[in-house]
Amino acid sequence: MISSTFIHPSLLLFFGALLLPLVPRGTVRRTFLVAIPLLAFVLTWLTEPGTYAVTSFLDWNLTFGRVDALSKVFAYIMTLMCVIGTIYGLHVDDDLQHIAAWFYVAGSLGVIYAGDYLVLFLFWEVMAFSSVFLIWFRRGPKSLATGYRYLLVHTFGGLLLLAGIALHYKATGEIAFNLLSDVTSSQEGFSFGNLFNVSLPTFLIMLGFILNAAVPPLHAWLPDAYGEATVTGAVFMCAFTTKTAVYALARGCAGMDILVPLGVCMALYGVVYAVLENDSRRLLAYHIISQVGYMVAGCGIGTAMAINGAVAHAFAHILYKGLLFMGCGSVLYMTGQSKFTELGGLYKKMPRAFVFTMIGGLSISAFPLFSGFVSKSMIVAAGFEEHLYWAGFLLMLASAGTFLHTGLKVPYFIWFGKNNCSKETWEKAADPPANMQWAMGIAAFLCIFIGCYVPYLYGMLPNQEEAHHYAQLVYGSYHVSETLQILLFTAVGFFLLLKKLKPEPTISVDMDWFYRMGGRGFYWLASKPIQSVDNGVNEGYRYLGLYPLMTMARFWSWFDWNAIDGVVDGIARSVRGLGSLGRRLQSGWLQSSLFYAASAVAIILIVYVLN
């Protein structure tokens, strides 16, 4: 059933992005920038559940608009974050940054509404190829290399996913994107014996998903990229890639046992690295890994309550993590610094940024009355209910770590603590422009609203019965007392060990070492052994091949000169003309070629869907 009323929000964002360069500067442009994401938000909000935009392509029916409870709540929060992120970046004059961000959101929405693996894969790649520009547009000394590493890892993940999809199609003849069948068959509760009890296609698809969810050891792209992205780019990136992957896991791999230990490891891994990190945005990036760990574990537990928890936590996480990146981003934007060893004591200069970041910190730490409190605990409770005590207690341990870093370490070492600011940093520091404050204000309001008014978030969750049941328990005295004790005594530990936590001017070596150094190894291989083999072949060729070839060539040259030239001259001239046209399009700057290619794909896609 194809409804005529359905407009895909991605289409709106693609169109808006392509029109943006034509919009005149000033108030019109600012209105346009807010209106397009807002319209996309209203569209997703009003769309009734159903299946829309089904087109046939070769032998398949491609579904661009599968709207149900699960996809609707994700699309809702993604478009909402797009509104907030765009407001935050309203002062950015560079059209390309906005275009890249909107393409990126459109890719994420396309994945969420995709009803089959082909559409999913298409938009999956749109996401990777548009988000890389959010790193490149920082135009810093490291941006180019970081962007290429990001692209490399995501291309690898995309290939894993594609291989999984192809094998899955071969095995089942199906491309519909639903719960993978051999995951369903192993749903008899968690057991360590079942960890690898899935078929190869399912495993590959899962690997493709968890690479985007940043599950160790496939996670190092995340802190690498998010620490290096533009100030506004990081706000977008922290929301979309990992949470779209969580959606894909909740849809396709719910109840897959291996996700539980992976999720718990993630939650702890992020916490450990966050202790070591000196760069505030990289610290927040490690905490994304930690928080997404809860969601991945929730998907792995796979009960109705756990899936609710994963969805609710993704929803809350997008807002508070966006808020935290906006807070630390505004410090970077105003002072040019993001390292704790270069900051400190800024509360006098940036008090509002401090308050907003603190609200984000309290939300991520799951303080009562803040958003994390009503979302995170649902996953932990689902774990305890399934008698996964080890998972429950380890996730509790990680939540102490969350408060320790994001609630205490970040605010303390930026706004209080020892003032490490240089004179220049101190003079530049001030609260950021109004649009940035508005964006932070909206996100902060929502963080508190979700925490205080439970039905708002719980009413959108996919499994309503469970959500109703848990809504009775969430503000029960036991849960409140448990959380308050953990958090307050974590704070005691923090202040006792404050000296230990003093920031150190170091970087943390992570799994990216392998491909950073692996790349160097490849370079060495190319420059030394392969080069000498190549030289050898050249030498041999010169003696054995070149002489006969020259003789032949002399003959053909004579033939050419005397026989063919007259005929062909006309063709040659026109080919040269075309060549010089092509040369003008190819600036040799690889990013711009990629950008043209991505835009062309978007246009073809729009034309295709409209047909």
Add this chain to the structure above:
Amino acid sequence: MIVNLIDYLRDRLKTVIRYCFVVLGLVVVWDILLVDKEHAHTHIEQIWGFWSFFGFGACVVIILVSKWIGHCHWFGGKFTIMAPEDFYDK
């Protein structure tokens, strides 16, 4: 306004800390005397102030273990996870 409030509290840091300890004590007393532990998942949570010990212990363990991991000389050589900032530029 925000700055004034923070400065006001900072000027009376000792009193603020004293009140914080009172709050900590009250939370534990509340947990022991009034909280219904029917929703506890395991027996161990019935211990008085269990989650207080857990929170404090978790914090100390996370800091000490992480710093140890970061500073430890792995593989018996010079390599540490917390590396100098120019680590990749060499």
